[in-house]
Every structure is written in structure tokens, then in C-alpha cells.
Amino acid sequence: MSLVSVIGAGSLANVFANVLHDFLPEFKLHSVLARNQEKAQVFASKYNCSAVFSFEDFLKNAAPVVVELAGGAALKEYTLPILKSGRTLICLSSGAFTDDAFKQEAICTAAKNNGRICIVNGAIGGLDFLQTCALQRGASEVVIETTKSPKSLLGAPALEGKTLDLTKKMVVFEGGVQEAIKGFPKNINVGVITALASENPHTKVKIVSDPEVHSNTHKIIYRSALADAVMEFSGKPDPANPKSSTTAALSAAACLKNLYSPISFW
Numbered sequence: 001m002s003l004v005s006v007i008g009a010g011s012l013a014n015v016f017a018n019v020l021h022d023f024l025p026e027f028k029l030h031s032v033l034a035r036n037q038e039k040a041q042v043f044a045s046k047y048n049c050s051a052v053f054s055f056e057d058f059l060k061n062a063a064p065v066v067v068e069l070a071g072g073a074a075l076k077e078y079t080l081p082i083l084k085s086g087r088t089l090i091c092l093s094s095g096a097f098t099d100d101a102f103k104q105e106a107i108c109t110a111a112k113n114n115g116r117i118c119i120v121n122g123a124i125g126g127l128d129f130l131q132t133c134a135l136q137r138g139a140s141e142v143v144i145e146t147t148k149s150p151k152s153l154l155g156a157p158a159l160e161g162k163t164l165d166l167t168k169k170m171v172v173f174e175g176g177v178q179e180a181i182k183g184f185p186k187n188i189n190v191g192v193i194t195a196l197a198s199e200n201p202h203t204k205v206k207i208v209s210d211p212e213v214h215s216n217t218h219k220i221i222y223r224s225a226l227a228d229a230v231m232e233f234s235g236k237p238d239p240a241n242p243k244s245s246t247t248a249a250l251s252a253a254a255c256l257k258n259l260y261s262p263i264s265f266w
């Protein structure tokens with residue numbers, strides 16, 4: 001049985017833990033690092049793992065694989081020490097890697113210490129295709145259009161001081177990935193990973209608020225001399241947090257399964 005530790009005890013951490021418990025008995029949750037004691041204790045007793053509140057204590061005993069399901073700030077704070085300890089870090093809040101200096105430091109730290117960073121597909125798919133096409137180093141045009149209901153977008157820093165019309169479909173953002181993740185840190189990690197996998201820093205992001213939709217939809221359009229692709233992913237918002245698609249947590253579980261499996265899908 002392989003042990004795994006998680007950071008975060010929120011909606012996606014619960015989905016992740018449930019999937020492990022119900023469908024992947026070859027894995028066992030070892031520990032959870034959380035901020036909110038009450039949430040963490042409920043999580044720890046439900047999934048029979050230990051709850052830890054200090055990162056130093058967590059790192060002393062964490063499993064060889066750590067899964068981040070906590071947010072960009074947490075990922076930035078914990079990545080380097082986790083990698084320095086030679087562990088594998090599966091991460092969901094990959095928007096943090098839009099900071100190139102941080103990304104390079106993480107890669108160097110992983111390489112020096114036998115650590116590993118796994119950026120999962122999250123709420124989308126197709127990172128394999130984008131990375132494959134990027135190998136040719138040719139010019140590409142990449143666009144991602146994300147559509148969510150207004151309640152999935154509310155609270156985003158970019159909307160602060162603005163009134164989001166809850167009754168009308170409207171474009172709430174158009175621009176590059178750096179600006180997108182700053183303005184919508186809990187909504188557009190998928191935009192950053194699209195840009196990273198396609199190695200196209202000029203990836204264009206459009207975010208649409210649509211009161212009629214009941215899914216989080218991400219449409220990726222890729223064009224280059226090598227190939228064209230249109231990929232659209234529509235996932236149900238997690239009932240506990242409509243900002244996040246439930247499939248994002250499953251994607252971390254699938255990544256974990258691939259890490260240990262004699263057969264993997266790429």
C-alpha cells in the first residue's frame with residue numbers, strides 16, 4: 001500500500017480522499033496539512049489519517065507523495081521544501097507557476113534533490129497534446145475560453161469593486177495568463193497550464209460569466225503548422241465549491257495512479 005499526504009481539507013481534498021477510499025485501495029491517506037482545525041479533524045477522522053497544522057511537522061512525516069489542493073499561495077509557500085526533501089508534489093493550483101522565477105527554482109530544486117513536480121490536467125485535458133506539439137518549437141496560437149456561472153466567479157479579485165450582473169451573459173476578462181490568474185486565482189489555473197504545456201506565453205484567455213450554465217466549460221483552441229485542435233471540457237462544479245470542477249480532484253488521483261502503475265496513459 002502506498003502512502004499519500006495532502007495539503008488542504010477543502011472541497012477538492014474531500015473529493016480526492018473519497019476517490020482514494022472508494023476506488024483506489026492501493027493508496028492510503030497518511031496525513032493532511034490544514035489551517036482550519038475543525039475541518040481538518042473532521043477530514044482526518046473520516047479518512048483515518050493524521051491532521052497536522054504546522055508545515056514543519058507535516059514535512060517531517062509526510063508521505064513520499066504530497067498532493068496540493070489548497071491554493072496558489074500555499075503552493076508557493078510549500079513547494080521548495082517539499083522538493084528539497086526529495087518528495088513528489090502533485091499540484092492543482094498550478095497557476096503559481098506563472099511566476100517564472102519560482103518555476104525555475106522549483107525545477108532546479110527538484111532536479112538537485114530527486115524531487116518531482118506533477119502538474120495535473122485538473123479540470124481540463126489535453127496537456128499531453130499541447131506538450132507534444134510544443135516539441136516542434138514552431139509558432140502557435142493558443143486561446144482558452146472559460147465559461148462559468150456568476151456564482152463560480154464571485155469573490156475573484158478582478159471583480160472587486162465591480163458589479164457582476166447575475167442575470168446577463170457577459171465577458172468578464174480578456175487578456176493574457178499572468179493577468180488572468182492574478183484576477184481569477186481560483187478559476188483559471190487551467191489557463192496557466194494551457195500556456196505552460198503549449199510553451200506559448202502569449203496564450204489568450206477569455207472568461208465569460210453566464211447565469212444559464214450549470215457546468216464549468218473550458219474551450220481550448222490550438223493552431224500551428226503542425227496541428228490544429230479544438231478541445232472543450234465541461235465539468236460539473238463541485239457542490240461544496242462551485243468555483244472548482246469535481247474532475248480536477250479526480251485528475252490528481254489519476255496522476256497518482258499513473259505514478260505507481262506499470263501501465264499509464266499519456
Ligand SMILES: NC(=O)C1=CN([C@@H]2O[C@H](COP(=O)(O)OP(=O)(O)OC[C@H]3O[C@@H](n4cnc5c(N)ncnc54)[C@H](OP(=O)(O)O)[C@@H]3O)[C@@H](O)[C@H]2O)C=CC1
Pocket residue numbers: 007008009010011012013033034035036039069070071072073074077092093094120121122123124185186187189190238240241243244245248
Ligand atoms: N488546475 C485546476 O484545474 C484546478 C485547480 N484548482 C485549485 O485547487 C484549489 C483548491 O480547490 P478547492 O478544494 O475547491 O478549494 P477550497 O477553498 O474548498 O479548499 C482549499 C482548502 O485549502 C486550505 N488551505 C488554504 N491555504 C492553506 C495553507 N497555506 N495551508 C494549509 N491549508 C490551506 C483551505 O483552508 P481554510 O478552510 O482555512 O481556508 C481550504 O480547506 C483552488 O484554490 C485552485 O487553486 C481548483 C479547480 C481546478
Ligand SMILES: O=C([O-])CC(=O)C(=O)O
Pocket residue numbers: 122123185186187188189190191216217235243244245246248
Ligand atoms: O475547476 C475549474 O473548472 C477550473 C478552475 O477553477 C481553475 O482552473 O482554477
